[in-house]
Amino acid sequence: MRKKQYKQNSIYSKANTYVTLSILFWIPTIIYFIAFTQGFHFDGIFHLLPFIPGLIGINFWRKYAALKSGLKGEERTSIALQELPSSYKVFRSVQINTSEGNAEIDHLVVAENGIFIVEVKNHKGNIVGNEADYKWTQHKVGRNGGRYSNQMGNPVKQVRRQTFILSKFLKQNSIPTWVEGVVFFCNPKVSVNVYSERTAVITDPDELKKYLMNYVPKHKVSKLDIEKTKKLIEEGALEYDAV
Template sequence: MSFGGIITFIVLLILGFGFIQDFYVLSVIPIIFSVYQFNKGLFLNHGIRGEKVVLKKLKKLPNDYIVYNDITINNNGDKAQIDHLVIGPKGVFCIETKNMKGDISGREEDHNWVQRKTGKKGGVYFQKFFNPCKQNGRHVYKLKGYLNRNRLSHVWVQSVVVFIKKRSSKLDVDSNTPVLKDEDLLKFIHNYKNQHGRLPNKTIKDIEKAIDKNIGLMNSAA
């Protein structure tokens, strides 16, 4: 049963017994919190595994590419947590990784996308999740703002959403933002045609310097 289903069951149980005493209600709260923490832990664990899969592939890029993993960009107090940031001759790529089981469907303009998965007993389940293109679009916006403040307003940042093939069976997506399986990521980067042409080495170094400065400030503030 999903976390939402468990919560619904408990709430209905409480409402069904109007005579329930206060201490019974209080005794349920730790159970709800424990279930929440358990589900949160599973979600984070899947996310970390997915990021490791993508990072392993990104490490195969040529030496003239710079790869950052799991960094926080602070644009004058407006923060963005970025799964992967790639900087190289082909451009700058802001990558959002999703490690979700089942079939994924959605459109660029949708607020939520839908995950369809089959349970162990054959039951089909549907779950909505926030549109990752919109999610990563916010990350790109904040990253661009930070680069602008560091005299790098001319740099184009390409948003990319990656689903892990091992868990995501099918992608039925209509989006201007590239939505890929992890196995296609390196090919996408190699074949990418930056609308402003290849990045000069000096620009790559300037971006790296700006990102490293941000990381240093974030670490000192921690």
């Protein structure tokens, strides 16, 4: 029997690494700034050198801020999924590496009525798009009232790719079962205006729970396949975060 494999909150570890690196790179700049106020400074172009680490530190801090936003979204989703019945097994940040491609699944839910991939987005503002679009548009209002728009990757296409890779992986392990994808916008300050007929796009935690609990599979789901899937993951076939 293979040993269970956990990634021990890899996203949190990465966020902590970015914070640590940003602080370390800021230190030389801060020390030089203090020394400068006391009358010490380098001459000529060398005066700018101590500020280079500070710029690198800012870059790491921006990476941390982006991860922090995602972490908040995953926490909101985890809280919602924890309220599912005990028969629903939830795995977080599942890594899949296959010949068909690689994928990281935000939340994988294995239940009697199916296997679900929940792709989590923590965007806010008004999201507009179509399931066939390559990009969706995010309309936001800034702190000073200014309106602006950003392009974001279509999460429906993203979750469909993940379901394809996971389905192939399960079939390779003699588990020919259906996998359903769900997109969950977890930020309470979001409104979503998208057309998606084949893949559910949900914004409310209670609606997410209802969808998972009331879902009627398109294809018959074998109880044996569900148990085999749980066992396969828990025995180490896939890496996932310990929740």
